Amino acid sequence: MAKINLLPWRDELREQRKKQFIAMCVGVAILGLVAVMLAWLYFDHKLSDQEQANQLITSTNQTLDSQLKTLDGLQERRNAIIERMKLIQGLESQRPVTVHIIDELVRVVPSNMYITKFNRTGDKFTIEGRAESPNTVAELLRGMEVSPWFRNAFMNSFLAAEENKNKDTSSIVPRVEETYGSFVVTADLGEAAIQVDADAQGASAAVATTANAGGAK
Numbered sequence: 001m002a003k004i005n006l007l008p009w010r011d012e013l014r015e016q017r018k019k020q021f022i023a024m025c026v027g028v029a030i031l032g033l034v035a036v037m038l039a040w041l042y043f044d045h046k047l048s049d050q051e052q053a054n055q056l057i058t059s060t061n062q063t064l065d066s067q068l069k070t071l072d073g074l075q076e077r078r079n080a081i082i083e084r085m086k087l088i089q090g091l092e093s094q095r096p097v098t099v100h101i102i103d104e105l106v107r108v109v110p111s112n113m114y115i116t117k118f119n120r121t122g123d124k125f126t127i128e129g130r131a132e133s134p135n136t137v138a139e140l141l142r143g144m145e146v147s148p149w150f151r152n153a154f155m156n157s158f159l160a161a162e163e164n165k166n167k168d169t170s171s172i173v174p175r176v177e178e179t180y181g182s183f184v185v186t187a188d189l190g191e192a193a194i195q196v197d198a199d200a201q202g203a204s205a206a207v208a209t210t211a212n213a214g215g216a217k
Contacts, residue, residue, distance in 0.1 A: 097189065101125070101149055108143030110136050113180075123189040130180035134158045137183045144185075148192035156184040 098120060105127070109115065113136050117128035131137050137155050144153040160181040 100192075101189075104147055104149045108140060108147060110139045110143075112136050113140060116182075125187060125189075127185045127187070128183070130182050131158070132180055134181075134183075137185065140185065144187055147190065149190045150187045151190045153185060153187040156186055158183045 101120075102118070105115065105118075110131075112132040113129060115127060115129040117126075119126045131140075134155070137158055141153045141155060144150040158181055161179050
């Protein structure tokens with residue numbers, strides 16, 4: 001016996017299509033949610049990487065800042081040392097020429113000679129003393145001629161010591177210096193001394209100018 005579907009077929013078809021549509025919407029929603037989650041995970045990973053990169057940059061900048069501060073301190077110390085050196089050099093250049101000349105005399109004076117008087121007048125000076133012989137004075141003149149602190153060194157006189165014939169030879173043995181003759185040597189300032197004089201005058205003028213400027217402030 002044949003079966004006859006008495007239900008409206010159109011309603012059943014509509015119900016099936018409705019279920020299919022709902023299922024498709026649910027599938028699309030699930031796919032969309034999965035896509036959103038994947039995108040969120042991707043960008044979260046990128047954001048984490050960027051934060052790590054930012055932290056690395058910040059740490060590197062802090063290290064560089066610390067190194068720069070250290071370099072600044074070293075630069076300040078270097079500048080302070082240079083200023084001290086300049087000050088010492090300035091003070092050295094301002095030493096009186098007479099001090100330099102005496103230092104040089106100590107170097108060129110022979111061992112068998114000693115100075116008793118030193119006098120400077122302008123660019124000329126006179127040396128008096130006692131020496132074993134004229135050859136000793138000549139040795140002094142040669143040393144002065146090769147020195148940049150002296151020029152035109154000249155022996156004005158040499159007087160041999162007079163032997164005391166009345167002296168009792170059996171008494172105390174006389175000192176060797178008592179047999180030395182007296183001499184007088186004159187010389188002019190050398191180029192080095194003249195330059196030091198000029199530098200000292202320039203430094204004094206600069207100091208005076210600086211002092212005046214500071215007083216004006």
